Amino acid sequence: xxxxxxxxxxxxxxxxxxxxxxxxxxxxxxxxxxxxxxxxxxxxxxxxxxxxxxxxxxxxxxxxxxxxxxxxxxxxxxxxxxxxxxxxxxxxxxxxxxxxxxxxxxxxxxxxxxxxxxxxxxxxxxxxxxxxxxxxxxxxxxxxxxxxxxxxxxxxxxxxxxxxxxxxxxxxxxxxxxxxxxxxxxxxxxx
Amino acid sequence: xxxxxxxxxxxxxxxxxxxxxxxxxxxxxxxxxxxxxxxxxxxxxxxxxxxxxxxxxxxxxxxxxxxxxxxxxxxxxxxxxxxxxxxxxxxxxxxxxxxxxxxxxxxxxxxxxxxxxxxxxxxxxxxxxxxxxxxxxxxxxxxxxxxxxxxxxxxxxxxxxxxxxxxxxxxxxxxxxxxxxxxxxxxxxxxxxxxxxxxxxxxxxxxxxxxxxxxxxxxxxxxxxx
Numbered sequence: 001x002x003x004x005x006x007x008x009x010x011x012x013x014x015x016x017x018x019x020x021x022x023x024x025x026x027x028x029x030x031x032x033x034x035x036x037x038x039x040x041x042x043x044x045x046x047x048x049x050x051x052x053x054x055x056x057x058x059x060x061x062x063x064x065x066x067x068x069x070x071x072x073x074x075x076x077x078x079x080x081x082x083x084x085x086x087x088x089x090x091x092x093x094x095x096x097x098x099x100x101x102x103x104x105x106x107x108x109x110x111x112x113x114x115x116x117x118x119x120x121x122x123x124x125x126x127x128x129x130x131x132x133x134x135x136x137x138x139x140x141x142x143x144x145x146x147x148x149x150x151x152x153x154x155x156x157x158x159x160x161x162x163x164x165x166x167x168x169x170x171x172x173x174x175x176x177x178x179x180x181x182x183x184x185x186x187x188x189x190x191x
Numbered sequence: 192x193x194x195x196x197x198x199x200x201x202x203x204x205x206x207x208x209x210x211x212x213x214x215x216x217x218x219x220x221x222x223x224x225x226x227x228x229x230x231x232x233x234x235x236x237x238x239x240x241x242x243x244x245x246x247x248x249x250x251x252x253x254x255x256x257x258x259x260x261x262x263x264x265x266x267x268x269x270x271x272x273x274x275x276x277x278x279x280x281x282x283x284x285x286x287x288x289x290x291x292x293x294x295x296x297x298x299x300x301x302x303x304x305x306x307x308x309x310x311x312x313x314x315x316x317x318x319x320x321x322x323x324x325x326x327x328x329x330x331x332x333x334x335x336x337x338x339x340x341x342x343x344x345x346x347x348x349x350x351x352x353x354x355x356x357x358x359x360x361x362x363x364x365x366x367x368x369x370x371x372x373x374x375x376x377x378x379x380x381x382x383x384x385x386x387x388x389x390x391x392x393x394x395x396x397x398x399x400x401x402x403x404x405x406x407x408x409x410x411x412x413x414x415x416x417x
Contacts, residue, residue, distance in 0.1 A: 032242045036232050039219060039245065041275040072237045080229075112284060113333065119288040138286070139293035145258065168247045171285075178285060 011057040014071055026053070029072075033079055040083055048086060052079035118181035122174055130170045137167060215248040220265055221272035253279075253286050358417070362410035369404035373397065 008026070016022035030049050037045035056078045060067055067074070123131055133152070140148050153163040217223050218231055235242050255261050256269050274280055356364075367383055374386045 028239055029236065032236050032239070035242050035245060036235050038276055038278060039232075039235075039249075041221070041272060043276055045276070073233060076229075076233050076236050080232075115281065115284050116288055119285060119292070123292065134289060135293040137293075138290045145254070145260065164247065164251070168243075168250050171250055172246070174289075175282060175285060178281070182281075 007054065007057040007061075010061040011053070011071070014060065014067070029053070029075065033075070037079065037083060042083060042086060044086070048082055049079065052082050055082070114182060115178065118178045119174075121181055122177035125177065126170075126174070130173075134167065134170045134174070211244075212248060215245055216252060216265075219245070219249055219252055219273060220268035222268060249279075250282075253283055256283070257286055257290065358410045358414035362407045362414060365403045365407035365410060369400045369407055371400070373399070375399075 012019065012022040012026060015025040030053055033049040033052060034045045037048050042048055052075065056071075056075050059078075123135075126134075133156075137148070137152060140152075149160045149163055153160045156163065158166070214223075214231075218228065223231065235245055252261075252269065252273065256266065261269060274283065363383075371384060371386055374380065374383065374388050377388050379385070
């Protein structure tokens with residue numbers, strides 16, 4: 001995260017008296033804010049989350065009466081209002097000189113080839129056990145999902161839910177690796 | 192969100208039961224009322240574990256979509272609401288890619304463990320090496336197109352060098368056939384097989400294949416005019 005900007009100092013002090021703990025808490029809140037905005041279908045959730053925290057951090061020291069209590073409901077309201085502004089801007093009319101409307105899948109089509117190359121590289125770089133597990137899972141996914149999970153979990157000697165979490169973690173790591181390979185920001189993480 | 196305590200029966204290790212999962216699924220598909228969304232999002236912002244649960248259900252929603260396990264309504268919501276962000280579209284492509292990869296790979300150690308023991312490690316290593324070789328050879332898919340182009344170009348070279356005959360070559364062949372019984376001139380002509388000179392004078396019948404001679408004339412004239 002590096003050295004936070006001055007407006008963050010007051011906010012950090014509200015999160016914890018210990019600086020490191022406070023920074024960790026802020027980092028986690030930002031990550032969750034990005035998830036939330038992503039779930040709302042916001043295409044620039046990273047930027048919007050940063051803006052929400054910055055806006056909140058700037059307001060916090062100037063509140064009268066001084067702010068006390070839980071920061072989450074307040075931060076949520078700030079983020080939600082910014083999200084509403086974002087939605088309004090999305091609905092603005094196109095400029096007169098705008099001639100080309102990109103297809104919805106244009107971006108996806110452009111990066112598909114590159115994404116496959118990155119997937120190759122990331123699978124190669126994975127530890128063999130995780131790679132075998134995830135590939136087995138998708139190789140067999142024509143079976144009933146419940147049966148497949150049961151059989152895989154049994155083979156691994158773990159519960160079905162532990163398997164779900166393991167697969168989720170493998171996919172998350174793979175996604176992070178692919179994002180980095182594509183030269184994008186790591187997903188849902190602080191810089 | 193009406194979620195029970197982690198000790199409730201039917202809860203899984205992530206603290207979710209079927210109703211919770213369905214509720215999160217509805218949220219991710221944009222199927223909740225604003226009030227419900229606000230409540231859920233505040234919890235998401237507050238609890239790390241809950242945020243991870245949302246991401247897990249997001250993953251599994253993508254799988255369900257790929258498997259065709261969503262209802263018509265859910266499928267429509269998935270395409271129109273869920274897939275609006277580039278991150279999720281990338282995730283969908285990643286899962287597609289994984290399925291493609293998995294379909295060309297041999298079963299790995301985990302599921303086929305019993306089978307592996309019976310077959311032996313050497314065999315497994317060979318199969319893994321073969322699968323890896325196939326993957327390296329044909330992935331990404333542009334390599335298939337590159338290989339096809341190379342094969343086409345090599346075939347073209349072989350055809351040109353071995354099988355192709357120019358009109359001049361075909362004309363000379365036809366000329367050889369026309370005069371294989373007797374040569375037209377007393378002197379030998381380079382490139383033509385040996386045939387005796389008839390020594391006959393004008394007006395006498397010649398032992399010549401006239402059809403081959405006409406074909407040769409036509410081919411050589413065409414080649415000359417080109």
